[in-house]
Amino acid sequence: MSLLEIRGLCVRFGGLTAVSRVDLDVEEGALVALIGPNGAGKTTAFNVITGVYAPSEGSVRFAGREIGGVAPHTICSLGVARTFQNIRLFRSLSALENVRAALQGAKRSGTGDMLRLAGWRRREAAAETEARALLDELALGSFASARADSLPYGEQRRLEIARALATRPKLLLLDEPAAGMNPAEKQALRELVRRLRADRGLTIVLIDHDVSFVMNLSDRVAVLDHGEKIADGAPEVVRRDPHVIEAYLGSDGEAPA
Amino acid sequence: MENLLQQLLNGITWGSIYALVALGYTMVYGVLKLINFAHGEVYMVGAMTGYYAAHALGLTQAPSLGALVLVLLISMAACALLGALIERVAYRPLRAAGRLAPLITAIGVSLLLQNAGQLVFGADPKFFPALLRSEEVIRAGGVAVSNIQLTVLVTALVLMAGLQYVVRRTRFGRAMRAVSYDAPAAALMGVPVDRVILGTFVLGSMLAAAAGILVGLSNPKIDPLMGLMPGLKAFVAAVLGGIGSVPGAMVGGLLLGVIETFVTAYLSSTYRDAIAFVILVVILLLRPTGLFGAPQTEKV
């Protein structure tokens, strides 16, 4: 059984079909790339997996459990975390606070915080330590007190990843994590993703426009075009698939590198 | 049966006044996505201006249709200026400041006008001069229509028809609709967005002024706080019809007037003011975009 199993997924918005009859399997520990031209439905697929949209048809199963239409915060507690295409950090909060906010999630207790019963201080300190450790691990330690929106662009993307990691996910969805990065930053990101997968045993699905970025990184590549899956397999095979080439040629005239 | 029709007539009369004010709310929301809380006060200034104009021009002793029209025009002009002033000074600087700051400023302007009004006009109620002699005009099937009611209805209808014409058939109206669909795109297409917004305020304020005069005619007691409740209710009417939709504001206003009148007549009069808010809450829960509004989705 795959960790993530999508069968016959259709997502419709009024008259527009964003995703059409998509099947996808992601095994535990795998690193799958989801690529395709603009508007292919990749982010919509992520949004369905994380509960932002409900499927119009089809099923999404995570660790054997149906999560189609389940609330996003519940899906997160089951072990799915994500980053966003347009970076959605908590902008006026510090980097540390962004990560810290993700640590407790649903387990917080308002009364516990107001009354500060036994062990409160200890738990707070432990959480702060964990948050700092996570920042350090992602080379963001020096930015801990800085406002999230004051961080340089690449650091903001890494911070979003740090925040997602704080929820201790089994499955990590990265939506265009390399967008706007220069080649050196992309290389560093590639290393980071490999490391996260190796150290934490994470399963990762990653969307990106930059086909060369994903080619060296992923076990498998799935290609969406106009909401349909047109290819799914090893990177070298997909790269040569005529349908894939046509999909990219059709949109920006360049074969995937 | 006659009573039903009578109440219906009363409801439509009140409703058309709500509609006139609601149009101002809805047009401004359409182009600016702003709830202009100060709009109710523009309506009040309209009534007050009419009062002072009528006295200044010595029209109080010579009721006639011509007097009414003159007072209407003066009041509409004054409020057009007021509306333009408010837009220019209080709202335009905040065009890029998000949704919250303009809303708070709008509340501030509303409070300012209420309290300044109390200072300038005096807090005591005044009596709007009878610009038309009140007489019963028609008696059909047991329903009595006074000439004042008829005047209110006809004036409101004419104004609404005029507005429809402007919105649907003129360049300005097209520009207004373009800005309410997509302001940045409209700007890129050469639409003078600033002037369109200013014009929208002017139009809405003129309608509110007319509503103030018509209310002065039918319910002569006016005071500086008279804009509060009707303002809120007209806003509810705009939401009911679908905020941002011009036909919606007209329908919403008429509907609110009729519902309010019926509930007051047949159920309870002490809850009159609450009806509008109950409708508001119901509409927001069932269909927040209102009768004529289109649902919006957020892109993630």
Added chain:
Amino acid sequence: MRARSLLWLGVAIAFLVFLDVAAPRLLNPYYVTILSRIGIAVIAAVSLQLVNGFTGQFSIGHAGFMAIGAYASAALSVFAGAAVLAAAAQVVPLPVARLAYFPVALVFGGLVAAVAGIVVAVPALRLRGDYLAIATLGAGEIIRIAILNIDAVGGARGFSLASPEYPSIDLRYESLAGVFGVALIAIAAISRLVYAGGGLAFRAVREDETAAESIGIATTRVKVEAFLIASFFAGVAGALFAHSEGYIHTNTFGFVRSFELVAFVVLGGLGSLSGAILAAATLTALPEVLRGLGEWRMVLYSLLLIATMLLRPQGLLGQRELWPISRLKGGGG
């Protein structure tokens, strides 16, 4: 409890005792009343700050909850409290009985308001932005008009805090210690709530609801929680108001009052408890101090609001806190 917390508690108690004992002797009753009103305004303002400033939900009908707290506690006192006090006075001295009773009345007012808070919040919080604002405005008005139509609590005549069966029992509670004690509790509770690690959930909801959901925060629950706590404290503020004034009328709790509270929170800085406290205190005291200005007060007030939004929209303190609340906020933001 740690030594430092005990020290704070000691200082607070000493301050409150001083207030109750010294203030009525040192100040003329008019100023005592102003101080009382300041305390009540502070409680209402910090409660609203939790919803508007920290959770980012724009609620503009908050006076409705104050009304509920005021009327519910007043009704309790008049219809039950007086009898209870009269009976208790047979056994213990009346002042002792009163001292034991009034917290009950206050908490009762808060709880009823909290229930109303949930009733309003659960449907209203499905809406966002402008729509939520007008829903809360509508709710506040419905509450006010509904109370206005309840004859048992006076209706349009207002409600006096005097029991017809026990006219000799004084139901008023004019203790500055009471008002400021509650204020300190409200400030401590809300600042602890918001500035704990878990309290980041409120600000996460404010900053970006979708992102907050994606990290496991149940945003609706957080919003309802904020509303619940805020309406509780607003209710207590209303109860304090009712018992110190001795007479209440729904006119005091209309949307002008709601807007005033919004002004406190915005002028102080959305997201700053210290700011809300300062603004509430200053703006409540100012009109009294400038009484000579007469009707110009409200005009100046509204001009101040407009000018602030045009010139300094972040308000006085933005999201910053002053000492001692800033200690709670800690580093990292």
